[in-house]
Amino acid sequence: MVYYYVKVVDNGGNLSAQSNTISFLCNNGISEAKIRAGNLNELPKEFALEKNYPNPFNPVTTIRFAIPENSFVTLKIFDILGKETTTLVNSFEEAGYKTVQFDATNLPSGIYIYKLTAGNFVDMKKMVLMK
Numbered sequence: 001m002v003y004y005y006v007k008v009v010d011n012g013g014n015l016s017a018q019s020n021t022i023s024f025l026c027n028n029g030i031s032e033a034k035i036r037a038g039n040l041n042e043l044p045k046e047f048a049l050e051k052n053y054p055n056p057f058n059p060v061t062t063i064r065f066a067i068p069e070n071s072f073v074t075l076k077i078f079d080i081l082g083k084e085t086t087t088l089v090n091s092f093e094e095a096g097y098k099t100v101q102f103d104a105t106n107l108p109s110g111i112y113i114y115k116l117t118a119g120n121f122v123d124m125k126k127m128v129l130m131k
Contacts, residue, residue: 043095044068047121052102052114056128059105063088063114069095071118077102078113085112093118104129 044066052061067073075089085107088100102114109131115124 044097047116047118047123049114049116049123049125051125052127056130057104058130060101060103061127063100063102064097065100065116065118066097067093067095067118067121069119071095071121073098073116073118075100075114075116078115079107080111080113082113088114 046066046068048066050064050066052063054061063075065073065075071093073089073091073093074087076084077086077088078084086102088102089098104112107129109129112127112129113124114127115122
């Protein structure tokens, strides 16, 4: 599932407030848009690491994650052999939804693993860099 927030600029150049979250589900090739009502400042209810987008990518991709409580967070990138190539986050983070950009300009094409550790939560996902 992918979440988007929408802001609109009118003909007078005025920027609207941010919308509620719009999520897109794709089932059997059919996209369905739904608007999630609620407070945009709502904290996540559980830890989560989302798939990066775009994937495959060249040379920049976005990684989103959610932490429901203040935690020390690390987000690291590893090559397919398990060698750490980059640390994107290594700090105490407040609870919420987070977004990090990964720029792989100086890395060769290939499969990479990204690993999120926050409190007792650990998750890993695979991404593909194609140059």
